[in-house]
Amino acid sequence: MTSATRQTPEGYEAALGGADTKVAQFEAPRRTPLGHVQHFLHSNPTMVPVIVLVLSLIVFGALAGGRFFSAFNLSLILQQVSIIGILAAAQSLIILTAGIDLSVAAIMALMSVLAGKLAVESGVPAPMAILMIFGMGAGAGLLNGFLVTKIKLPPFIVTLGTWNIFYALTLWFSGAQSMRSQDIDAAAPMLKWFGNGFQIGGANITYGSVLMVVVFGVLWYMLNKTAWGRHVYAVGDDKDAAELAGIRTDRTLISVYALAGLVCALAAWAAIGRVGSISPTSFYEGNLHSITAVVVGGISLFGGRGSILGALFGALIVGVFNSGLRLVQVDVLWQLFAIGWLVIIAVAIDQWIRKVSA
């Protein structure tokens, strides 16, 4: 063997000299302009409803003119969406855990009827009656949470059942008849407090509208700035992984359902102010309207993704559509048609955003 043919370790190294010296990497395709949009929306999911809200304000402003854009009309939209908005806040909590709550409006109706029974008919002091419905609302949510976590039933089935149960109780306690505004004024005007408000430059802001914004603000803080909130997102994203990470998932879920029930009781108090009477039949489809607001607001039905503020914008979008279409005097069936498309398009956009590559 000659030295010329003998390969040294240096020789092996030398052979590498001809190889690619770059570190392994993934090819990052150049983003198309659409890809940039997709990426932006992926990192800022609340921007979709905000953009839709601004666009719909512009479109209806152009179609209906000053009547639509008056401070008074905008404050009226806020009043009209306030109850569904608060229910949507409760609904968002459940949907963030990958659940769904069909019973939100039924809990609300039952609590408003019970508030009337206690404060108007049985002479319980109004503040006491309100505290009692807060407790019972949380209890109703607790029942949902218990059935979901301990009996391990799907949230859809549990709340389908409790929706019917709470609705039946509502009819039973009310005799299917409304309690009149005048009777509430005489016995317990505090029940209607959220219907009062104040004027700013032509706008008529009710305390109910303020309550909606405050509820969203508080829940946003809880979800984003507390450990509990991060646990809610984690459980919604992947319950098993959350469990392995040491989160007490059942306890988190039960607390979410109970909190949602409490928020529904708050909505019940606000609804008495908004509607004037205590009405067992009002907001009968409030559960579906709240889900609409949440979905249009870009919160994923698969859980763990989306900002609760999206539901606020979702509720406002639906309110703007309804008000705008009424002002341009479109037949009511086209309102249903438009809201239907809004839901489908919102979920389609959500699916598209989810496909984003890093």
Add this chain to the structure above:
Amino acid sequence: MTKRTLKAALWSAAAAGALLASPAAADEIGACLITKTDTNPFFVKMREGATEAAASMGINLQTFAGRIDGDVETQIAAVETCIASGASGILITPSDSRALTPVITQAREAGLLVIALDTPFEPADVADATFATDNFQAGVLIGQWAAAQLGDEAANARIALLDLNASEISVDYLRDGGFLQGFGIDIMDPTDIGDETDPRIVGHDVTNGNEDGGRTAMENLLQIDPSINVVYTINEPAAAGAYEALRSMGRQDDVLIVSVDGGCPGVANVRDGVIGATSMQFPLLMASLGIEAIHAFATDGTRPSNSDGLDFYNTGVQLITDQPVDGIESITSEEGLGRCWG
């Protein structure tokens, strides 16, 4: 529970059911009342009327109800049970005007007298007779009253109409059209809501017949034209909601609200000045007249006949108002409260 005990329980339950449903004694007249639900106070009144009339005439009455409005299956099962029980007649508020036709035909072939209460079948002659409110006439009365209240100003009225929902069912277009005709407006196609061209109409909106819908619809129409001074409402809960909207804008004292129904909270709202006038209907009377008709049919075979010019027997409407006008018969809210939905 084991499978066997479950089975035994089911069998004994079935046997108990069979005993209860066994044919009435031959000398006793049987009748059935089948309502849409048993929670709506309107149907509760109906059951009261039937129960009282049956007790006074010695009729054996069985009552059934669907779980919710639209629950056809339960009503079909109730009709079948009723045929099997050997009753002489059935009073029914059909949850679906068409879907119950086959089973009703079956009942009539079995020799039962079938009377539709409140809601007619389509076509109406599926049943032997229909005892119902003349909803068009109910609308006409409040329309005439509103026009008379305004006097010469009726020519400049600004009218809002708060209807039921997007389906435009018969009770919806009959009341709406009746009101407009009573007010003196050409209603064009009587089965179409909102095809009128009279400039006094500001607009129509839907309420789902509840307070929340009434309030939102009133707010929307006031945004289109704040000078609205006459408001028609499909029922009294919608009227209460409309009043709240007007009150929040300080307009409650210069707008006339009219409605239809005659439920006790609605009549109380007439007394308190929320509603100017309402047309009361009489579910209790519908049912007691129905029981009388079954009694007559069972004793001598007489069948009830329709009111002149109508395809149903009109159980009447009564205008309730505390501001009566000349030429329109009415009673006060105090009198009305004593007989709401009587």
